[in-house]
Structure formats: structure tokens, C-alpha cells
Amino acid sequence: MPEILSLRQLRVAFPRAEGAAVNVVRGADLETNPGQTLGLVGESGSGKSMTALAIMGLTPFSAQVSGSARYHGRELVGLREPEYEKIRGAGISIVFQDPSTSLNPVLTIEQQLLETIQTHREISQKDARNLAIESLRSMDIPSPEKRINDYAHQLSGGMKQRILISMALACEPDCLILDEPTTALDVTVQAQILDLVERIQSFNQVSVILISHDLGIVSEISDKVAVMYAGRIVEQGPTADILNVSRHPYTRGLLSSIPELGAPKKTLATIPGFPLNPAELPSGCPFHPRCSRVQAICRQQDPDIRHEQDQAFACWNPEPQHG
Amino acid sequence: MIRYILRRLVISLPILFGITIITFGVIHLTPGGFTSVHMDMNPNVSPDSIAKLQELYGLDQPLPVQYVKWVSRLIRLDFGRSFLDQSPVIHKIGQRLPATLLLSGLSMLFIFMLAIPVGVYSAMHHNSRQDRVITVLTFVGYSVPTFWLALLCMLLFGVVLGWLPISGIRSVNHDFLGPMGQFWDYVSHLILPVFISAFGGLASISRYTRSNMLEVVRQDYIRTARAKGLPRSRVYYVHALKNALLPIITIIGLALPGLIGGSFIFETIFSWPGMGRLAYESALSFDYPTIMGIAVIGAVLVLLGNILADVLYASVDPRIRL
Amino acid sequence: MNISFWHKFKRKRLAVIGATVVLSLILLSLAAPLIAPCDPQAQNLELRIKPPSWAHPLGTDEYGRDVLSRMLYGGRISLSVGFVAVGISLSIGLFLGALAGYFGGWVDQVIMRTVDVVLCIPTLFLILMLIVFLGPNLLNIMVIIGLTSWTELSRLVRAEFLTLKQRDYVSAARASGARDRKIIFRHILPNALAPVFVSATFGIAGAILIESGLSFLGLGVQPPVPSWGNILTSGKDYITQAWWMTLSPGIAIFLTVLGYNLLGDSLRDILDPRLTVGDEHA
Numbered sequence: 029m030p031e032i033l034s035l036r037q038l039r040v041a042f043p044r045a046e047g048a049a050v051n052v053v054r055g056a057d058l059e060t061n062p063g064q065t066l067g068l069v070g071e072s073g074s075g076k077s078m079t080a081l082a083i084m085g086l087t088p089f090s091a092q093v094s095g096s097a098r099y100h101g102r103e104l105v106g107l108r109e110p111e112y113e114k115i116r117g118a119g120i121s122i123v124f125q126d127p128s129t130s131l132n133p134v135l136t137i138e139q140q141l142l143e144t145i146q147t148h149r150e151i152s153q154k155d156a157r158n159l160a161i162e163s164l165r166s167m168d169i170p171s172p173e174k175r176i177n178d179y180a181h182q183l184s185g186g187m188k189q190r191i192l193i194s195m196a197l198a199c200e201p202d203c204l205i206l207d208e209p210t211t212a213l214d215v216t217v218q219a220q221i222l223d224l225v226e227r228i229q230s231f232n233q234v235s236v237i238l239i240s241h242d243l244g245i246v247s248e249i250s251d252k253v254a255v256m257y258a259g260r261i262v263e264q265g266p267t268a269d270i271l272n273v274s275r276h277p278y279t280r281g282l283l284s285s286i287p288e289l290g291a292p293k294k295t296l297a298t299i300p301g302f303p304l305n306p307a308e309l310p311s312g313c314p315f316h317p318r319c320s321r322v323q324a325i326c327r328q329q330d331p332d333i334r335h336e337q338d339q340a341f342a343c344w345n346p347e348p349q350h351g
Numbered sequence: 352m353i354r355y356i357l358r359r360l361v362i363s364l365p366i367l368f369g370i371t372i373i374t375f376g377v378i379h380l381t382p383g384g385f386t387s388v389h390m391d392m393n394p395n396v397s398p399d400s401i402a403k404l405q406e407l408y409g410l411d412q413p414l415p416v417q418y419v420k421w422v423s424r425l426i427r428l429d430f431g432r433s434f435l436d437q438s439p440v441i442h443k444i445g446q447r448l449p450a451t452l453l454l455s456g457l458s459m460l461f462i463f464m465l466a467i468p469v470g471v472y473s474a475m476h477h478n479s480r481q482d483r484v485i486t487v488l489t490f491v492g493y494s495v496p497t498f499w500l501a502l503l504c505m506l507l508f509g510v511v512l513g514w515l516p517i518s519g520i521r522s523v524n525h526d527f528l529g530p531m532g533q534f535w536d537y538v539s540h541l542i543l544p545v546f547i548s549a550f551g552g553l554a555s556i557s558r559y560t561r562s563n564m565l566e567v568v569r570q571d572y573i574r575t576a577r578a579k580g581l582p583r584s585r586v587y588y589v590h591a592l593k594n595a596l597l598p599i600i601t602i603i604g605l606a607l608p609g610l611i612g613g614s615f616i617f618e619t620i621f622s623w624p625g626m627g628r629l630a631y632e633s634a635l636s637f638d639y640p641t642i643m644g645i646a647v648i649g650a651v652l653v654l655l656g657n658i659l660a661d662v663l664y665a666s667v668d669p670r671i672r673l
Numbered sequence: 674m675n676i677s678f679w680h681k682f683k684r685k686r687l688a689v690i691g692a693t694v695v696l697s698l699i700l701l702s703l704a705a706p707l708i709a710p711c712d713p714q715a716q717n718l719e720l721r722i723k724p725p726s727w728a729h730p731l732g733t734d735e736y737g738r739d740v741l742s743r744m745l746y747g748g749r750i751s752l753s754v755g756f757v758a759v760g761i762s763l764s765i766g767l768f769l770g771a772l773a774g775y776f777g778g779w780v781d782q783v784i785m786r787t788v789d790v791v792l793c794i795p796t797l798f799l800i801l802m803l804i805v806f807l808g809p810n811l812l813n814i815m816v817i818i819g820l821t822s823w824t825e826l827s828r829l830v831r832a833e834f835l836t837l838k839q840r841d842y843v844s845a846a847r848a849s850g851a852r853d854r855k856i857i858f859r860h861i862l863p864n865a866l867a868p869v870f871v872s873a874t875f876g877i878a879g880a881i882l883i884e885s886g887l888s889f890l891g892l893g894v895q896p897p898v899p900s901w902g903n904i905l906t907s908g909k910d911y912i913t914q915a916w917w918m919t920l921s922p923g924i925a926i927f928l929t930v931l932g933y934n935l936l937g938d939s940l941r942d943i944l945d946p947r948l949t950v951g952d953e954h955a
Contacts (some may be wrong), residue, residue: 084578109583117580124578129571134593134669143589144579179669195579369790377802490687490938494931496882498889499923502909510913612795616886630798631890634805642802650794657793 030100031059032203032235033083033120037095038105040078040087040259050307052078054259055095057333057340060203060235065225067246067267068239069282070256073306076239077125079256080205084122085112099203118148121196125208127188131180137164138176141195148199160198167194167224186217193224197232204228205237210245222249243279244286247271255279258304258314260330265339275339275346277321313344321345355665359658370650371425374643375418430644435636440644444626448648450520451618451625455610457541458549459603466553467599470560475587477565485557492554497613501547501620508543516540518622548617552606559602563595570594597668604660608653681943688943691935698929702748711739713746714897722915732917734907744921747899751881751929754815754900758880759873761819766826767862767869773827774834775857785831788824796821800883801892809892818880826872833865867944874937878930885926901926 040053053075060066070076081087083097085104097104099119104112124130132140141160145151151159157176164172167190180188189209196204206225210218226249229236240246246253247267254264255278263276274280281299300318310317316326323345331342336349412420424431430440473485509517516522521536528536567573568591576590577583614627622628626645633641665671682688701708710729717737725732731740773784791799803817837843838861846860881901887893888902889909896903901922908918 086574086577113580113582115580116578122578124571124575126571130575132572132576132590132594134597134667135590136669140576143581143585147579147581147585181670192575195575365786366790366793369787370793373790373794373799374802377799377806490931490934491927493934494878494927496885496889496905496923496926496930498886499905499919499926502912502919503923506912608792608795612797612799615797615801616890619890630801634801634892637805642805646794646798646802649798653793653795 031061032100033060033237034058034098035079035083035096036098038079038082038097039092039094040075040082041092041094042088042090043092049092051309052091052259052306053082056256056259056261058254058261058264060237062202062235063229063233064251065229065236065238065249067243067250067253068237068256069241069243069246069253071241071304073304074256075259075306076256077207080122080207080237080239083205084116084120085109086122114148117144117196117201118199119201120203120205121199121201122205122207123189123192123196123209126212127185127192128180128212130192131188133180135179136176137178137180137183137191141176141191141198144195145198163194163198164191167191168220169194184217185213186220189213189217189221190224193221193228197228197234200232202234203237204234205239207239208241209238211240218245225249243282255282258309259306260314260342261333261340262315262343263339263341265337265341269337269339273339273349275336275341275349276343277319277345277347278315279341280347281318313342321347352662352666356658356662359661363654363658366654367651370647370654371422372418374646374650375421377646378639378643379414425647430647431640433633433641434638435633435641440641443629443641444644444648447624447626447629450623451611451614451627454541454544454548454618454623454625455607455614457545458552458610459606461545461549462552462556462606463599463603465549466556467560467596469553470557471564471587471592471595473557473561474564474568485561489554489558492550495550497547497550498616498620500550501543501617504543504547505620515543517543520624544617544621544623547620548610548613551613552610556599556602556606560595560599563598564591567591567595597664600664600667601660603663604657607656608649611649611652678943682939685939685942687935688939691932691937691939694928694932695936698748698925698932699752701745702752705742705745705749709739709742709745711742713738713742713899715739722911722918724915725917731921732915734904734915734918735911740904740918740921743899743904744901744925747901747904747922748925748929750811750894750898750900751884751902751926754811754818754884754894755877755881755929755933757815758818758822758884759876761816762821762823762826762876763869763873765820766823767830769823770827770830771834771857771862771865774831775838775853775861777835781831784827788827791821791824797883797886800887804887804892809887809895811894811898814884814887814893818883822876822879826869826876829868829872830865833868834861837861837864868941871937871941871944874933874940878933878937881926881933882930885922 035056035058037055037057038053039051039055041049041051043049056075056079058066058068058079068076068079078087078091082091082093083104085107087093093105095105099115104115107115131137138157138160141163142153142156145156145159146153149156161172161176164176169175169187169190175183175187175191183191193206193209209225210221213221222245225236225238228234229249238246238250243253243255247270250267252264253267253270254261255270255276256262257278263270263274263279270279271283274283278299285299304314310327312325312327313319313330316322319326321343325344329344331344333340333342334346428441430444432439433443469485473482476482505517508515516539520540521533522528522540525533525536564587568587573586573591576586581590611627614625615631616627617623618625618627619631626649630642630645632638633645682692715738717733720729720733720737722735723729723733723737729739729741731744734740734743769784769788773781799821800817803821804813807813807817838856843856843860846856851860884893884900885902885905888900889906891906893902893906894900896907905919905922905926908915908922912919
């Protein structure tokens with residue numbers, strides 16, 4: 029199956045006036061396939077959102093992106109702005125974390141939906157409007173022909189996120205990035221949005237990248253999971269393998285901190301130490317100060333990616349395969 | 352909307368009350384009472400007008416009584432009579448007000464039509480060479496004493512080049528010109544005063560637009576707009592500008608006191624027959640009733656301007672419902 | 674003022690230019706009695722309206738007085754108007770703003786509604802009225818400019834106090850039984866000073882401009898005492914024949930105001946990290 033998006037050694041760095049550049053993404057390898065959902069998991073500051081921005085070509089002005097990100101084989105890194113604009117929204121779309129600030133407060137939903145459609149398609153105002161209403165309806169928005177005249181402040185957070193998702197899908201892209209789409213929402217609304225995401229992926233053959241700090245949420249709807257730490261993808265593989273036989277101690281740590289529904293009450297495990305500041309990475313494997321399986325080499329050298337069966341991980345002393 | 356305006360007007364009443372107290376207080380600040388000082392120096396003051404002034408303020412009575420009397424006359428727009436020609440102050444101001452409104456209105460228009468595009472351009476080319484040049488120019492704009500600039504412009508365009516008239520609102524031969532000639536006559540008399548009185552505002556509004564744009568451009572919805580594949584021009588001129596312009600409307604209201612207050616300098620320099628020059632002339636001749644009248648009217652204008660700006664803001668910003 | 678402040682300051686070219694201009698003008702005015710070639714008020718009718726020469730580098734005026742000496746002494750007047758006026762408005766603005774922000778309630782209401790009222794009266798009109806009624810002399814001018822320009826400052830201070838009094842360390846101080854006065858002066862005020870300092874810098878520029886504007890209309894510091902404004906004013910009647918009489922005071926006012934504005938703007942950039950731009954999306 030041809031992949032839609034493939035990242036090879038993607039890097040994002042922020043040069044500083046003094047001292048070395050801050051590497052926020054340090055060589056990410058990823059692939060996405062049609063109709064599949066890839067979960068990208070990590071703590072805040074792990075570089076997962078910056079990876080998404082780099083794919084979209086929306087990194088801050090001062091960022092330097094290098095390596096390769098190909099969309100249907102076409103190189104995105106260094107792509108000129110007018111070319112990128114044709115891909116954004118039409119080929120790859122993104123929905124950001126906070127729906128309350130992601131819609132323009134002084135434009136109606138209609139204006140914001142229609143401009144998206146009309147940017148990418150030669151289509152009459154009337155047809156665009158009908159298309160917009162249909163796309164709102166498909167996101168379970170009640171009476172879309174009325175809601176379309178609203179402004180952002182008239183809508184609830186969940187409603188705004190549905191609108192943002194329908195805006196992202198309005199031009200039928202084949203790749204959708206969801207950057208923490210439910211973090212800012214109530215728990216009940218979270219579940220509805222996740223249902224929606226599952227439906228999108230199965231119906232439209234869209235490849236979804238779901239970014240979250242919550243491995244629990246990701247594992248529910250993802251086909252593959254990639255775990256990011258300190259700007260690197262430290263482990264990735266099929267969701268079932270990651271859940272059952274994860275090899276990287278960090279992934280294990282994340283797994284044991286997911287509360288299990290119905291399981292007997294016990295103290296949740298936590299990963300000791302604090303999330304990293306990308307400006308001050310330790311030597312060697314950046315996870316070693318927090319790792320329970322740390323060895324001498326971990327402090328000196330960052331491990332390469334190892335492939336075993338369907339899994340890939342970067343660890344000197346991985347957890348045993350059956351443990 | 353109408354209810355909102357009415358409510359605002361009602362809320363303004365205490366402010367108006369405060370304004371009258373301050374102005375009333377200012378008159379009574381004058382050491383030794385204001386009918387005594389300066390009066391001897393003022394050839395325009397006849398014993399008769401002093402008597403009128405004493406009647407207007409009831410100077411023999413206790414202060415609160417004086418205040419009530421004065422305010423009750425103000426309500427009937429009775430500001431008393433000018434010392435200079437005994438004509439009612441309200442008429443004098445009425446004659447001069449249109450010229451001031453014309454000048455401030457046009458400068459305001461000029462400021463916004465030039466400063467906003469400049470500010471947006473500066474923000475779009477943030478930290479570029481052009482942006483730096485504009486930044487330096489805005490600092491020069493803030494800092495040049497406008498009366499000095501006026502003097503230099505009058506010298507250059509009026510005296511050396513002879514392109515533009517440097518004083519008054521129309522030429523001596525105005526009545527003998529054709530309709531186009533009369534129109535051009537007005538326009539040519541307006542160019543220098545409008546440019547000079549707009550000068551300081553140009554700098555501050557363009558700087559304000561720039562910083563507003565830079566602030567807005569960091570917002571999440573701008574990132575959304577770019578992520579949708581909109582062209583950069585649409586992201587800036589529709590998504591960012593519309594948000595950046597909103598607070599500038601409020602600035603119109605805030606800029607009004609400055610323009611009206613500054614008018615007495617510009618109008619004096621250009622012999623512009625407006626309220627500002629009237630204030631200056633009255634000040635030099637210690638024409639108290641006229642100065643007081645102008646202060647009260649000026650404050651009322653500012654108050655109305657603020658309400659207008661708020662109403663305008665509310666009608667443009669969908670988040671505010673009146 | 675810590676090391677990082679100076680570090681940032683030195684890297685801002687405009688800040689350094691502003692500070693240099695401001696400092697050198699202050700020094701020149703302070704040193705006026707030492708470096709002025711002539712008595713600023715000494716008339717010499719044989720030397721009326723002479724262009725710049727070695728003896729009189731900035732020329733002479735209509736009474737044959739040395740313009741350079743008058744400029745140096747005038748600088749003392751103009752700068753002291755700036756400092757004293759801002760000192761007055763700073764004291765009033767700080768006091769009322771602190772009261773309103775700290776105590777809130779009716780105190781806040783009374784003070785802020787007063788501010789609304791004063792803001793409605795065009796400042797220059799108010800100044801004009803007061804000067805006419807009280808008489809134009811140096812003291813009156815300084816006091817009047819000070820008395821009419823505290824409103825913005827008090828709003829600023831109030832806003833700072835409103836945010837700062839919510840901080841944990843203030844609550845902690847209050848919980849440990851500190852008195853209001855101690856909380857205000859020890860815990861809140863020092864942290865509220867940065868924006869006040871910036872605003873005061875702009876205020877000095879504004880006051881100097883106002884004084885020179887008033888002088889220009891004959892309502893400022895009265896001759897023969899020289900101020901930049903009245904040197905400019907007396908020069909304007911001779912502008913076609915004696916350009917030097919208006920050029921030097923015009924440039925002096927411009928440079929001073931520019932210096933303070935540059936300084937104020939850079940200080941704001943340095944002291945207010947929120948305004949540091951760099952992570953915009955577009």
C-alpha cells in the first residue's frame with residue numbers, strides 16, 4: 029500500500045543568538061497509510077506538535093526545518109509558499125488543540141467555511157454554501173443552515189471543534205492531523221469527537237494522525253502508535269504490540285500510568301522526574317535520568333532505532349519481548 | 352441600539368456634572384477672585400460687563416448657590432456674553448465650531464487613510480529594512496514639535512515655493528472665483544493645516560496598527576486560516592486586519608481630545624477661524640465667559656465622540672450586542 | 674536594574690542613541706554657566722540678527738543676544754519643566770492609582786470616575802484656561818502641566834495594582850499580618866514601577882512639547898528668561914531673514930523629545946517581555 033505521508037529524519041531546530049540551536053524535533057521517521065489512524069503520543073515539549081507544524085509548513089518564522097517529509101512522494105521541506113497553500117486544506121488538513129481560539133471571532137462560520145472551499149475549488153457561492161452545510165451536517169451539527177450564520181462566540185467548545193473538523197475536511201483531503209483535538213473539551217464531548225474521528229477514518233479513507241499526550245485515548249482508535257520523547261520517536265508499532273509488548277521503558281511507563289476501568293483500585297504508576305526542556309537535553313539517551321533500566325552506555329550515547337518484527341524502538345536495554 | 356445610546360447618554364450626565372465642577376473650580380482658582388485680577392489690565396472690560404459677570408455667577412452669594420445658578424444657565428446654553436463684543440458666547444462658538452469640525456474631521460480621515468495601510472505594511476514586513484525605515488519615521492513624527500514643522504512648511508510651500516496659502520480658510524478674492532475656483536480655494540487653504548494637525552496622529556496610529564497586527568498575527572485563528580491554505584494576502588487583509596482594526600475604532604474616541612485640544616495651536620498658526628483660535632484669542636484678552644464656554648463645549652464634544660466610538664465598535668464587533 | 678537589563682539595553686541601538694541624546698542634553702544644560710560663551714540676557718544692539726560666526730556659533734537674535742548661550746540656559750528651563758511636571762503627575766498618578774487599585778470599592782469608583790471626567794476635558798484647553806487664570810510663569814507652568822497629565826498614569830498604576838495584589842506573595846504577606854501600607858510599599862509598588870518608569874519617560878517628552886507649544890503661543894515661560902519654546906517664538910517673526918533663530922531651538926526640542934521617546938520605547942520593550950515578538954504564526 030503506498031503511503032500518503034512519509035517522514036524521514038525530519039528535524040526542526042531553533043537557532044539561538046548565543047549557544048547551540050535548540051533541537052525540538054530530532055529526526056522523526058513516520059509513515060501514514062490511507063484509512064489508517066496513527067497515534068502520536070508524548071509529553072508536552074516532546075516535539076509532537078512541532079512535527080505536525082513542520083508537516084503543514086507552519087513552523088514559526090525562526091524555525092529551521094530539515095530532513096524529508098514527503099506527501100504522495102512530493103517533498104514538502106523547502107516547498108515554496110504558493111505551492112504549499114495548494115496542499116494545505118486540500119491535501120493535508122490540521123485541527124488544532126483549542127477550538128475556542130482557533131476560529132476567527134469576527135467572521136461568521138459561513139465566511140470561514142466558504143473561503144476554504146473557494147480557495148481550493150472553482151465553485152459557485154451557492155454550491156459552496158450547500159457543500160458547507162452538508163459538511164456541517166455530516167459532523168452531527170444540528171440545524172447547520174442556521175449555525176452557519178453564527179459567530180464563534182455563539183457556539184460551544186464541542187460545536188466549534190466539530191466545525192473546525194468539518195472545515196478541515198471540506199475539501200476532502202486524504203490526510204488529517206488532529207493536534208490534541210479533545211484536550212480542551214469536556215469528557216463527554218471528548219468521547220463524541222473521538223467517535224467522529226473513527227467514523228471519518230473508516231468512511232473517507234483518510235489517513236489520520238492523532239496527536240495526544242494521552243496514550244489511553246490514542247490506543248482506542250489508532251492502528252499504529254508512535255511514542256515521542258525529547259524530539260525523537262522512541263518507539264512505534266501496531267497498537268496491539270505497543271499495548272502488549274512495548275519495548276521502550278518510557279512506553280511502559282506511559283502504559284502503567286493509564287487508569288484501567290473496572291480494575292481494582294491501586295496507586296497509578298508515575299514516571300519519575302520531569303518532562304524535558306528541549307534546550308537542555310542530557311547527554312546520551314535523553315530519557316536516562318528518568319529510566320529504571322539505565323546502563324552505563326545510556327549516559328554516553330543516544331541509541332539508534334532498532335527494528336524487531338513490526339516494532340521499532342530506540343533503547344540500549346529494551347524491556348524483554350515477553351515480560 | 353437606541354436604548355444603548357440613551358443609556359450611555361444618561362451615564363454621561365454625572366461626567367458632565369464633573370466637568371462643570373472642574374471648570375467652575377478652575378474659575379474660582381484665580382487668586383483674589385477672577386473679576387479682580389487681570390480686569391484692570393483688560394481694556395475690553397467695562398464696569399458694565401463686570402457687573403454682568405457678577406450677575407452670571409452671583410459672586411456675592413455663597414459658592415454652592417453660585418454654582419447652581421451657573422449650571423442652570425448652562426443648561427439653557429447661556430454661557431453669558433463675551434467681554435470683547437458683548438455678543439452671546441454661544442453664538443461666537445457656533446460660528447467657529449464648523450471650521451474646527453471640518454479641520455479635525457479631515458485630519459482624522461487623513462490619519463486613518465494613511466496610517467493604517469502604513470502600519471499593516473510595516474507589520475507584514477516585520478523587521479525588514481522598510482519596517483525599520485517606517486519605525487524611524489514614526490519616531491520622528493512623534494517627536495517633531497508640530498508648530499515648528501508648521502513654520503517650516505509655511506516657509507517652504509507658502510513663501511519660498513508660493514504653492515499654498517498659509518493662513519485663513521479662503522482667499523480675499525474668494526467671492527470673485529468660479530465654483531471650481533472656490534472649491535480649490537478651500538482645498539488649498541486646507542492642505543497645510545490638515546497635514547500638520549494630522550502629523551502626530553499619523554505616527555502614533557501607524558505604530559499602533561503595527562503592534563496590533565503583530566499581536567493578532569500570533570493568534571490561533573491566524574494559524575487556522577493559514578492551515579486552510581488561504582493565500583497570505585487573505586490571511587493578512589481579511590483575517591488579521593479585521594481583528595486588528597477593532598481597537599483602532601476606540602482610538603478615534605481617545606484621539607478626539609488631543610485633536611480638539613491641539614486645535615488651538617494649529618488654528619492660531621494658520622489663522623484658521625475655528626474654536627481653537629477663538630480660545631486663544633479669548634485667553635489673550637481674558638475673555639472669561641468665552642473660554643469657559645469653549646471648555647464646556649469641548650468636553651461635551653469629547654464625551655459625544657467617545658459614545659460614538661463605542662457605538663461604532665459595538666456595531667462592528669459581533670461579540671458585542673447592544 | 675540587573676545585569677540582564679543592561680545587557681539587553683546595550684544591544685538595542687535605538688535605546689543607546691536615545692540615552693546618549695538625553696544624557697548629553699542634560700549635561701549641556703547643567704554645565705550652561707560653565708560653557709555658555711555669553712550672558713544669555715546680555716543685549717548688544719550692534720550685533721542684532723547676525724548669522725552664525727566663530728564668536729556666536731548659533732548667531733544672535735533681535736536684541737543681539739547670543740543664541741547659543743540662550744539655548745544652553747533655555748535647555749535648563751525646558752528640561753526642568755519636563756522633570757518637575759512629570760514628578761508632579763507621577764506623584765498624583767501613583768498615589769491615586771495605588772489607592773484605587775489596592776482598595777477597590779468606592780475609593781476606586783470615586784477616583785476612576787474623576788479620571789473619566791478629567792480625560793474628557795481636552796488637556797491643552799484645560800492648561801490654557803489655567804495658565805490664563807493663574808498667570809504664565811515657570812512655576813505655574815510646571816505645576817499646571819503636572820496637574821493635568823496624571824490621568825493615564827493613574828489608570829496604569831491601578832491596573833498594575835489590580836493584577837499584583839492577586840499574586841501569591843501578596844496574599845502571603847497579608848496572611849502573615851502585614852499592614853496595608855507595608856504591603857503597598859514593600860510588596861506591590863516595587864513591582865509596579867517598570868511600566869510607570871516607561872510612562873514617565875514618555876511624559877517628560879510630552880511635557881517639553883507642551884511647554885514649547887505654550888511658549889510658541891506666548892503663554893509659556895515669559896521672556897527675557899530663555900526657554901527653547903520662546904526662543905523659537907521670537908525667531909518666527911524673523912524666519913525669512915534669520916533662519917538660525919528658529920532652527921536651533923526647533924532641533925533642540927526635536928532631539929530631546931526624540932531622545933526620551935526612543936528611551937521610553939526601548940525600556941518598554943525590555944521591561945515588558947509580553948511584547949517581545951518572535952513566535953508569530955504568519
